[in-house]
Amino acid sequence: MRDLPDDDDWLTDRFRAIGLRLRAERLNQNLTQDDVWLAAGVDRRTLQFVEAGKEPKLGTLLRIAYVLGLSLADLES
Template sequence: MRNLPDDEWIAARRRRIGDRIRDERLHQGLTQDAVYLAAGISRYTLQRVEAGAEMKLSTLLRIAHVLDVPLADLVG
């Protein structure tokens, strides 16, 4: 069993997830407006996810579905 380091590793991981989502969205030529409307989430929520803020699994599932990528590809 491993001990957890300080909580900074969680924040860093969330930032990487947000970066992957933004990169995939841009790769597909999609705007934030297109993604948040299709995902049924608010613009603010998508902005916070892409910035690496706290995110819910259901939100990540919605975004992954809209981007047509496996959730595992986004969370790595």
């Protein structure tokens, strides 16, 4: 078992990396943010926040990943 770091910077870094991965995949598929938020059934601002690296709800992350054809594991790479 690993101990958590003393601060939550690692979480911020992970959320930012996930947001960048989602954005990169969206652009790779030539999709707009409108395409994705409408298909995922989330609010426009929610998608913008997720792509900007803000902490998403798990359900939101699953919806966006599903629309893009990604698994949660794909977001970690």
